[in-house]
Amino acid sequence: MRTSPHSFSTHPPYGPVHDEDEEPWEPPQHRRGGRRRRRNRFAGLPLAAKALVLLLAAAxxxxxxxxxxxxxAEHRTAGKLKDSLDLAAAPEVEIExxxxxxxxxxxxxxxxxxAVPDVAADRVSLAKVSATASDVRIEGAPLSVRGASVDEMNxxxxxxxxxxxxxxxxxxxxxTAQGRDRVLARGTLPVAGHDLKLxxxxRIRRSGPDGISTRIGGMRLDIGDLATYRPGTKPSQGLHLTRKSxxxxxxxxxxxxSLFEVPELVDRLGVPPxxxxxxxxxESELASLAGTPRFVRALTGLNLIDVAMDHPALLKxxxxxxxxxxxxxxxxRPALADRLALGFRLPELPDGAGELTLRDVRVERDGIRVELAGYGVSFGG
Known part of the structure; x- marks a missing residue:
């Protein structure tokens, strides 16, 4: 018999029909299932993969x-070097x-x-002392490191x-640097309330096995544009008027x-009495005498230091x-040279701690650089 489209169905109007034998629905257990899956995932790895993971972790x-x-070890070594060499600060140590x-x-x-920064060396401080040592022998390794020694280092x-x-x-x-072995000093120096241009x-050179020395030359103090002072006893040294003066x-x-009234000056100028x-x-004779080139040369070559002691009014x-x-x-000259001296000597190593020597010395843009060598150096222990 044909069913009318307006007839009602005998099934429930909403949701699917469950069979009586089916298990009732429960919400999923995400956390517990996730842990199980993770455990199962590692447990399911092949033995070789497990070994590789363990090996990487151990590595x-x-x-x-x-x-x-x-x-x-670097920290301990730096501390032992500081104590053994009596350094102001611990050095930087890098073990390769x-x-x-x-x-x-x-x-x-x-x-x-x-690398040891700021090492005191006489009147100056060495900005950096660095060295590389190969084949370093450790004393007391591996349980109790007491020190180290090296035959040669650079x-x-x-x-x-x-x-x-x-x-x-x-x-x-x-x-400032001026050539491979020359340093220029420029500036001002206060003398008796006046700032003189210095x-x-x-000249830089090696002095013995552990130091460098400087030979100061060309020392000159300009008193404005009036006079120039060069310390020393040579004819060209002393206090001299400039050409302008x-x-x-x-x-x-x-x-x-004023000049001709001082007999010592007249004699030094070579003018007959x-x-x-x-x-x-x-006045005509005075102008004629002073107008000769010989007089000007003699005047600029006159050392005022020798005569002005007894005639201070002459300087005025x-x-x-x-x-x-x-x-x-x-x-x-020695006093001024000492102010400008750049020489230094390396600090001495303790007795039995080896020997440090300086090799080549050269002037570079940033300072004076010296090659260093060490023999039989040891510390600690």
Whole structure:
């Protein structure tokens, strides 16, 4: 019989019909199932994969242990170096080679680098002392490291111009490189209340096995544009008028008469006494005498230090402060050279700790650099 489209169905109107034998529905257990799946996932790995994972984990652990042991060894080594060499600060130590633990067990380090900053050396501080040692033998390895020793090491020493300008530049003097073995000093130097312009040069050379020395030359102090002072006893040294000052004296009758009234100056100028007497009486004779090129050369070559002691008023006539004379007389060549000296010596190692020597010395843009070598060096122990 055909069913009418308007007839009602005998099935429930909503949801599917469950068979009476089906299990009732329960919500999914995500957390518990996730753990089970993860456990099952590792358990389901092949044996070779499990071994590989364990091997990688062990390798990572060994690498971390090796790096920790390396850092600890570098720290201990820096401390022993500081104590053994009586350093102001602990040096920087870098131990090369991997793995480190096998080197420690063997009692030998492939290579180690040490950098010591700010080492006191006489009047100056060495900006950096660095060295590289190969085949370092460790004493007491691996259980109780007491020290280390190395047959030979190489390095370098840097005497920085920046440090020199700070330590020796109280008089506003700066040092700059000029060639492979030459350093220029330029600046001002206070003398008797006057800031005199200073210029000098230092020749750098090795002095013995553990130091360098400087030979100071070309020392010159300019008193404005009036005079120049060069310490020393040679004819070209002392206090001399500049050409500009000599021309000013030649054109002033008052200054000329002040010069000719000092017998010591007349004698040094090489002017006959009879000529001087005529020049003092007649202005034309005075102008004629002072107008010769020979007179100007003699005037600029005259060392005022020798005669001004007894005639301080003469300096005033020439435009110079008499107080400068006393200050310049104490500023001898050795005293001024000592102010500009850049020499130094390496600190001595303790008895039995080996030997440090300096090799090649050269001047570079940033300072004085010296090659360093060490023999039979040991520390700690």
């Amino acid at each position: 990572a652990f060994l690498v971390l242990a090796d790096r920790w042991a390396l850092l600890y 080679g991997f793995p480190f633990l096998t080197q420690l067990l063997d009692g030998r380090i492939d290579e180690a680098r040490v 390095g370098e020493v840097l005497l920085s111009f920046e440090d020199l300008n700070r330590e020796l530049g109280a008089s506003q003097v700066t040092f 210029s000098a040069d230092a 000599a021309d000013a004296v030649r054109s002033s009758q008052r200054k000329l008469k 009879s000529t001087v007497q005529r020049a003092l009486r007649e 006539q020439l435009g110079l402060d008499p107080a400068l004379l006393d200050g310049l007389s104490r500023l001898t």
